[in-house]
Amino acid sequence: MTTFKSTHPTARKKIVIKLGGSTLEGLTKAFYSNFKDLQQKGFDIIITHGGGPAINKELEKQHISSTVLNGIRVTSEEAIEVVKTTLIGKVNPGLVSELNQAGIKAIGLNGFDGLLLESEFLDLNTYGFVGKVKNVNTQLIETLCDNGIVPVIACVGATTDGQALNINGDTVASEVALALNAASLLLVTDVSGIRIEGEYQKEATPSLIDQWIQEGYIYGGMIPKVQGALQVMNSGLSSVQIVDERLIGTAILSE
Structure with missing residues (x-):
């Protein structure tokens, strides 16, 4: 399990x-206890989530x-309504309920x-109603964290004129991690990090990741994961990890 030293900052x-x-399906009480442990060690937790299987269904x-x-999911005008109602109306309240319990x-x-998440279209002709984040309202997040929430x-992003974007x-x-200058970003997935030739890697570097993408070892949904990780590291975030539900996986290190 990933550990963080308690230094009473x-x-x-x-x-x-x-x-x-x-x-999201089948998360255990032990998984949520990891969050409690981090809180007790003095960390504020911010959770973001997707909902691919629920959307597909x-x-x-x-x-x-x-x-x-x-x-990236190419999202038509019909599909964005499904994405919005599924994530906001079903997946999000379900996860919140489990955390509260x-x-x-x-x-x-x-x-x-x-x-x-103030957003704009990523590329309407290529991806449809898919967005990129222009600004994060960090004050709202800070206020909630200050109150232990x-x-x-x-x-789901939103344009200034109210259009939902996937x-x-x-x-x-x-x-979000960049905007908050977070201490760490954990990408929890259904695999134990980056797998190369059948073996999960405990550590990776940007040059190795580029090599693995070129060689086809990293593909599909793992590409935006590692690209996002490299982006935040290039912008100054010191720790990014791709982990499973046990919070075990691949730590991405600077060169």
Whole structure:
């Protein structure tokens, strides 16, 4: 398990934890106890989440086709409504409820709340209603953390004129971590980090990651994960880890 030393800092440090949609089903009490441990060690926790499996199920139910390009869901006008209602109306309150039952005070948020994730179109012609984050309302997050409440952020952005945009979950986590100058970013997925030739790697560097992408070992949904990790490290975040539900996985280190 990833560990953090308890140093009783004068200002509470922040850890952003991104939960992939595939990991949300079947999370155990032991998993949530990790969050409690981090809080007791003086860390504020901010959670972001996706909901791919739930979205896929609803799209199929409504006979709406969906494709993935470069690890990003191409999102039509019909699909963005499904993404919005599924993440905000089902996945987010379900996760908040589980956290509250585990004794962790949590509140659900999305890009519309206080313009938390002010966004714009990534590339309308290529990806449809997919966004990129222009600004994060850090004051809202700070206020909740100061009151002992864990923000749980669904990966739905909002333009200034109120258009919902689907944003890759790893991208949201990275942008939030950067905006908060977080101590660490944990990308929780259904695999134990980066796997090369059948073996999970305990550590990786930017040059190795570039090499593995070129060689085809890193592909699909793992690409935006590692790209987001490299982006936040290049911008000054010192610790990014791709981990499983035990918080065990690959630590990405600077060269």
